[in-house]
Every structure is written in structure tokens, then in C-alpha cells.
Amino acid sequence: MSMWIDFIGSYIIGGIILLILFNLNSTISTAASENLHSGIMQRNVTSTADLIEHDIYKIGYRVAGADFAIADSNEIKFSADIDDNGTAEVIHYYCGDKTELNGTFNPNDFLLIREINAVEPGAKTAVVDFNVTYFDSLSQQINYNLLTTQAGMNQIRSLRIKLKCETEDKIDDHYEAAEWEKTMIPKNL
Amino acid sequence: MSKFLLILILGSLITFGVISFNQNKNISQATENSVDNYAQTKARNVANSTILMLMSTVADDYDFRVVSPTTIQVLDGDVTYFVIDETFEGEDQIKFSVTANVYGVTKSVVAYTDKFPFFPPSFRGAITANSSVLSNGNMTIDGRNHTALGTVIPETGSYAIWTTGTFTQMGTSDLGGTDLKIDYVPSNPANPNVIKENQIWSGGFPDSPDMVLGGPATGFPEGTLKSIAQSGINGSQYVTNPSGLSGNPLSGVTYLELPTNFPHNQWKDMDITGSGVLVLHNSAKNAIMKNLLSGTFKGIIIVDDLIHVQDLATVIGTIIILTPAPTDGNCVGNSDGKVLYSTEAVFDALTGMNLEKRMFNYGFSNSRLYVTNWLE
Numbered sequence: 001m002s003m004w005i006d007f008i009g010s011y012i013i014g015g016i017i018l019l020i021l022f023n024l025n026s027t028i029s030t031a032a033s034e035n036l037h038s039g040i041m042q043r044n045v046t047s048t049a050d051l052i053e054h055d056i057y058k059i060g061y062r063v064a065g066a067d068f069a070i071a072d073s074n075e076i077k078f079s080a081d082i083d084d085n086g087t088a089e090v091i092h093y094y095c096g097d098k099t100e101l102n103g104t105f106n107p108n109d110f111l112l113i114r115e116i117n118a119v120e121p122g123a124k125t126a127v128v129d130f131n132v133t134y135f136d137s138l139s140q141q142i143n144y145n146l147l148t149t150q151a152g153m154n155q156i157r158s159l160r161i162k163l164k165c166e167t168e169d170k171i172d173d174h175y176e177a178a179e180w181e182k183t184m185i186p187k188n189l
Numbered sequence: 190m191s192k193f194l195l196i197l198i199l200g201s202l203i204t205f206g207v208i209s210f211n212q213n214k215n216i217s218q219a220t221e222n223s224v225d226n227y228a229q230t231k232a233r234n235v236a237n238s239t240i241l242m243l244m245s246t247v248a249d250d251y252d253f254r255v256v257s258p259t260t261i262q263v264l265d266g267d268v269t270y271f272v273i274d275e276t277f278e279g280e281d282q283i284k285f286s287v288t289a290n291v292y293g294v295t296k297s298v299v300a301y302t303d304k305f306p307f308f309p310p311s312f313r314g315a316i317t318a319n320s321s322v323l324s325n326g327n328m329t330i331d332g333r334n335h336t337a338l339g340t341v342i343p344e345t346g347s348y349a350i351w352t353t354g355t356f357t358q359m360g361t362s363d364l365g366g367t368d369l370k371i372d373y374v375p376s377n378p379a380n381p382n383v384i385k386e387n388q389i390w391s392g393g394f395p396d397s398p399d400m401v402l403g404g405p406a407t408g409f410p411e412g413t414l415k416s417i418a419q420s421g422i423n424g425s426q427y428v429t430n431p432s433g434l435s436g437n438p439l440s441g442v443t444y445l446e447l448p449t450n451f452p453h454n455q456w457k458d459m460d461i462t463g464s465g466v467l468v469l470h471n472s473a474k475n476a477i478m479k480n481l482l483s484g485t486f487k488g489i490i491i492v493d494d495l496i497h498v499q500d501l502a503t504v505i506g507t508i509i510i511l512t513p514a515p516t517d518g519n520c521v522g523n524s525d526g527k528v529l530y531s532t533e534a535v536f537d538a539l540t541g542m543n544l545e546k547r548m549f550n551y552g553f554s555n556s557r558l559y560v561t562n563w564l565e
Contacts, residue, residue, distance in 0.1 A: 021201045028208045035215040039222075046222050050229075057233075057565045062278065065391060084564060137406045154392045157406075187237075187300070187563035 030172045037167045041178035044165045048125045049180045051114065052161060055082060055091050060188030063088045067189060068153040073144055076132050076159075080188075082116075089116050095130055104168035106175055112163075128177070129164035135183075158185040225294065232296035233565060235266040236289035240300050243272055243285050247302070248557035254283075266291035277301050281345075281370055282561060298565040302558035304345070308532050309539075310559050311401045311509060312489070314348035314366065314385065315530035316521060318510040319394040321354030324362035326523030328498065331375050332366025332383050335531040337487050339505055344370040347530050351385040353394060353513070360523065366530070394513070398444075398468045398491045401509055402544070414468055418444030423465070423542060431456040437484060439463025441542055449473035451516075461486040461502055465538050469493060474512050481526065488538030498526035506534035 060067040062081035070077035075094040082089055096111035104126070112130050114123040134142045135158040146152035160183040166175040242263075247253050253272065260269045267290045275284040282301040289296050303310065315332045316322065324330060334346035346367030350356050358364060358379055365375030366383030373380040395401045399409040418427035418441070425441030428434055429448065437460050447454045447469065455477045456469060462484030469476040469492040476493040481502035490508040494515050498504060499522055507530060510521070522528070539545040 018197065021197065025201060025204055028205060028212075032208045032212050032215075035212050035219075039215045039219050042219055042222050046226055049226075061562055061564055063391070064389065151393075187560065187565065 034171050034176055037171050037176040038178065041165045041167060041176055044125065045163060045178040045180045048112070048127070048163060048165070049182070051123060052093070052163070053182070053184065055080065055093075055114075056159060056161065056184050057186055058082050058188070059186040061088075062086065063188070066150055066154070068150075068156060071132070071134055071147040071153045071156060073132060074130055090118070091116055092118070093130075095127075096124075101126060105170065106166055106168050108175075109166060109168065126165065126168070127163060128166045128175075129162060129179075131162040133160040133162075135159070157189050158183060160184075224292070228292040228294035229296065231264075232266060232289045232291040232294045233298070235264050235268060235291055236287045236296050236298040237565065239263050239268045239270055239287045239289065240285045240298055243270060243287070244300070244302060244558050244560075247272065247283060263289070264291075274304070275301075276369060277562070279369065280304075280561070283558070296565075298563070300560060300564070301562040302560050308535060308559070309402055310561075311395055311403070312347075312507040312535065313351035313388075314507070315528045316350050316352075316508045316510065318350070318352040318354070318521075319390075319513045320352070320510065320515050321356070321519045322350055322352050322510075322521055323357040323359060323519040324364065324522055325360040325520050326362060326499065327360065327525050328362040328522035329375050329525075329527045329529075330362070330364045330522070331528070332364075332530045333372050333374075334367065335505060335529045335533070337505060337531055337534040337537055339503070339529055339531075341372070342533075343372055345532070346372065348385050349375075349379065349383040349530075351388055353388055353390065354519075355386050356384050357519070362522070394511070395509075396474065396511060398470050398511075401491050401511075414442055414466065415444050415446065417542065417544075418442040418468070425465075425542075431459070437462040439467060439486065440465050442466045442468065444468045445470075445476065447471050447476040449475060455479055458482055460484040461504070464488045464534070465541060466491070466544070470511070475516060477516065479517070487531070487534040489535055495521050498522035498528060499524040500526065503527040503529065505529045505531045506538065507531070 058080040059078045060080060063079045068078050077092040079088045079090050081087060092115040094113055096113055098110045100111055101109050108128040109126045111124045112127045113120060134147060134156045136142055136155045137157045142155055162181040164177060164179045166177045255272045258269050258271050260267055268287055270287040273284050275282060281304045283304060285300045287298050315330050330349040332347045332349040334342040336342060349364040349366040361377055363375035363377050364379030364383055365373045368382035373383050397411060398414045399411050402409045415427060418425045423441035426434060427444045429446050431445060440463055442465060445456060449471050454475050457479045459481060460483045461481050464487040466489045467486060469478045474493045477496060478492045479496040481498045483501040485503040485505060488506045490504060492510055494512045495510050496517055497520060508528060
């Protein structure tokens with residue numbers, strides 16, 4: 001009798017251990033996958049952020065005329081001598097259309113495009129959010145309606161840029177994301 | 190069964206180990222990203238802070254320069270810097286160069302400031318004008334730098350004329366000035382290096398006296414000069430009719446807000462003896478200062494429309510003319526009138542009224558020097 005109890009008990013315990021192990025494996029695999037894609041997204045965001053920081057901090061550097069040509073919530077066009085050669089370049093960040101990335105499973109992603117002197121240098125990143133907020137000398141947010149005129153754009157003294165990237169595919173029923181936000185005060189404004 | 194379980198547990202442990210290893214690698218990479226980003230930000234902050242510290246030192250001691258690269262430690266970082274005079278963008282400037290190294294990340298920042306601290310960048314020569322300018326008679330416009338007594342200080346001056354329009358030199362009028370540290374004695378015809386025509390003012394030519402001194406961004410919101418004049422400090426005066434002035438010498442901020450209708454918008458045939466900041470302005474930007482006949486004024490003249498600095502009148506300092514459409518021609522002077530550019534007279538005018546403290550309102554990211562360019 002006791003042998004049968006041992007036999008059935010070991011099956012039950014063994015089954016429980018098996019279930020725990022399968023669950024553990026599954027959880028670890030999911031976490032690893034999330035971590036991997038999160039890392040990729042993070043690298044994506046930091047490299048894009050580095051590029052944006054590189055350009056934004058130079059707005060107005062060695063510029064004779066107006067610093068900004070466009071200042072909108074998801075588009076910014078400004079002048080700066082980013083290569084310090086004495087000639088100012090026109091740098092344009094704008095968002096592509098979501099339909100351009102129909103090949104991905106993420107319905108929200110679109111291309112963030114960076115142009116220099118109206119030439120696309122290939123710096124494109126898939127993002128799901130790109131937002132620019134503008135502030136005046138008193139650090140008060142400038143209404144976008146005022147930024148349609150040159151006089152309004154001349155008031156800009158600092159900018160806050162928000163950037164969010166997501167994976168192309170769902171990882172465990174959600175898109176893995178990484179976000180970056182920074183307020184920058186270009187010293188030449 | 191027990192053997193099967195053992196194999197399964199061992200297999201799971203190996204799988205767990207491999208996944209854990211990969212996860213740790215990912216986490217390390219993520220941490221590295223954060224640390225790199227932090228180090229970059231910190232290196233930038235250290236470099237920028239060092240530049241501001243160096244600018245502060247130059248503001249305290251104008252002769253401070255560091256020709257050989259020097260390394261110091263600032264906020265956990267090693268900073269190598271130098272401060273030199275350099276011609277940049279065609280102007281004599283002070284160059285501040287800093288390279289910061291924080292946690293192995295290097296960031297270089299270079300900043301340039303105007304050579305003359307406390308000198309508002311709106312004044313771009315002996316006469317700065319928003320319209321075409323003409324000199325006549327025996328007038329002298331000298332952009333070389335002068336002491337407040339009118340003695341020439343070599344190599345530190347500016348242009349005779351800086352205008353958004355054109356310049357015409359007539360009669361026997363003489364113009365001189367300084368360009369790239371080269372002084373040009375007043376002559377007829379003038380050396381073209383001392384005349385800047387068809388210039389563009391980034392952001393638009395200032396349209397009010399307060400904007401000339403920098404506007405709200407530098408502590409001069411609209412109405413500041415007027416309110417100082419109304420306060421009467423140091424002999425300041427505010428009048429709407431020239432007959433209301435208390436007489437010479439003028440001092441402090443003298444503000445004439447004349448009516449906009451002719452002929453009440455004119456102040457004519459005056460003795461300009463005095464010093465400080467002299468403003469002639471109205472809402473239509475058509476207040477006219479006409480026929481400056483005698484006396485020496487030391488400091489800043491901000492005027493809507495200027496006609497004829499002449500006879501015995503001498504301005505030591507600088508003049509800025511705001512109107513883009515002079516109502517009675519473009520002749521700023523004739524006979525023996527003189528305009529001598531002087532940073533000392535401008536500096537005295539500003540410090541005499543503590544105006545420079547408004548302009549250099551110390552605080553976060555503010556500097557007591559005029560920063561022209563900042564590369565980070």
C-alpha cells in the first residue's frame with residue numbers, strides 16, 4: 001500500500017515540479033525576449049537622441065539670418081553650422097507618413113527623417129512619437145499658433161524634445177518601447 | 190521517472206543559466222547605454238560650467254588669458270582649457286576652449302565673446318543706422334576707440350558707419366575707424382573697411398530704445414528706460430517737450446518722448462553738453478533730433494531720426510538711429526560736427542546708472558560677457 005502512495009505521490013510532486021519548470025522557462029524566455037528588444041529599442045533611442053542633441057545644441061551657431069524656418073510640434077527646421085566650416089547648414093527633422101512603414105506589424109510607427117540642406121543623408125529612424133515643445137526666455141511654453149511667424153520663432157530660447165521608439169512586432173502581446181525626453185537650451189539663441 | 194526528472198531539472202538549469210547569461214548581457218548593455226549617456230551629459234555640463242567660470246574670471250579681470258592649455262579638475266572630470274584672443278567671423282573676439290573628460294567620455298566646447306565686455310552688441314560702430322546715411326560739410330565720424338576725453342586707443346575700435354542702407358560721403362567729411370585691429374585715420378575718401386553698408390540685423394533692427402539695450406531678455410522690458418528717466422535718478426529727466434528740460438549738463442537717462450505730429454516731433458538747435466543715455470523716441474518712430482549745435486555729449490544717443498551733428502557739437506560714445514525712413518533726408522552731420530566712438534564713454538554711461546547690472550543679470554547660464562558663438 002505504502003509503495004502505491006509513494007508512487008502516486010512522486011507522480012504528483014513530479015508533475016508539479018514539471019509545471020513549475022515549464023512556467024519558469026516560459027517566463028524567463030519572455031523576459032529575455034523583452035529585455036533583448038528593450039535593449040535594442042534603447043540603443044535605437046539613444047543613438048537617435050545623440051544625433052538630435054548634436055544638432056539642437058548648435059542651433060544658431062554662425063548663422064547670420066533667422067535661426068528657425070519651421071517650428072512645429074512634429075517638425076523642426078533650423079540653421080546651424082554643424083560642421084564648423086563657416087557655412088551654416090539647414091537641418092530639417094520631420095515625420096514621414098505611417099503608410100511608409102506598412103511592412104511592420106506596429107500600426108503606429110513612422111519614419112523620423114533628418115535632412116541637411118534638403119538632402120536626406122539616410123538618417124531615418126522608425127519612431128512612434130516625436131514631439132517638440134518650444135519655450136521663450138522666461139521658460140514659458142510658446143503656443144504653436146505663434147510659431148507660424150518669424151517673429152514668433154525668434155522668441156524661442158529652449159526646446160523640449162520627446163522621442164519614443166517601439167518594436168516592429170508585438171512581444172508578449174505588447175510592443176516593447178523606449179522613450180527619451182530632454183529640454184535643451186541652445187546657447188546661440 | 191526519477192532519472193527523467195533529473196534530466197529535466199538539469200536541462201532546465203542549463204536553459205535558465207544560458208538565458209540568465211544573455212539577460213545579464215542585455216542588462217549590462219542597457220546600463221552601459223545609461224552610463225554613456227550620463228557621462229556625455231556630465232562631460233558637456235562640466236565643459237559648459239568651466240567656460241562660464243572662465244568667462245566670469247575674464248569679466249572680473251579683463252586681461253585674463255591662458256595661452257597654454259591648462260588642466261584642472263572640475264566636478265569629477267579632467268578639464269583642459271585655454272583662453273586666447275582670436276579673429277573669428279571677421280571680428281576680434283575672445284575664444285574660450287574647453288575639453289572635458291568624464292568617465293572616459295570626452296566633450297569639447299568652444300565659445301566666443303565680444304572683446305569688450307559690457308558693450309551692448311546693438312552698437313556696431315560710431316553710428317549705427319536703420320537707413321541710408323550721408324555725411325557732409327567738414328564732419329568727422331571716427332570709429333577708432335577713444336577715451337571718454339577723446340584720446341584715441343589703438344586697435345580696439347569699430348566701424349565709422351554700420352547701416353542697413355547705403356552710405357554717401359560728401360563735402361570734406363572724414364571717416365575713420367578700426368577693422369581687424371587696423372586703425373584707419375579719418376580721411377576723405379574713407380577707407381571702405383570702416384563703412385558697413387547694406388547690413389542685415391539678425392532678428393530685425395531694434396525698434397525701441399529698450400530693444401537697443403537687449404529688450405526683456407537682458408532686463409529691459411518695454412518702458413524700462415522711460416521709467417528710469419521718470420525716476421529722476423542721477424539727474425535723469427523725462428519730458429514730452431524739449432522746453433521742459435532743465436538745461437545742461439544732461440545726465441543719467443534723458444528721455445524725450447515727443448509727439449508724433451510735425452513740428453512737435455522735433456528737438457532743434459540744442460547744446461548737447463552732458464553724459465549718460467540720451468533718448469529721443471515716440472510711438473511712430475519719427476522723433477527728430479535736428480541741428481546739434483554745440484557741447485560735448487559723452488555716452489549713448491538713441492534717436493529715431495538724426496539730422497545734422499554740426500558746428501561745435503561732439504558726441505563721444507555711440508549713436509544709434511532707429512527709423513528706416515528719415516523724414517528730412519539722410520544727412521547725419523555737416524560743418525564741423527564730430528562723432529567719436531568710445532567704449533569707455535558707453536561703459537561710463539551704463540555703469541553710472543547701474544544699467545549694466547540689468548543687462549548682466551547673473552544667474553543660470555548668464556554671463557557678464559557678450560557671447561557671440563557657442564559650439565557644443
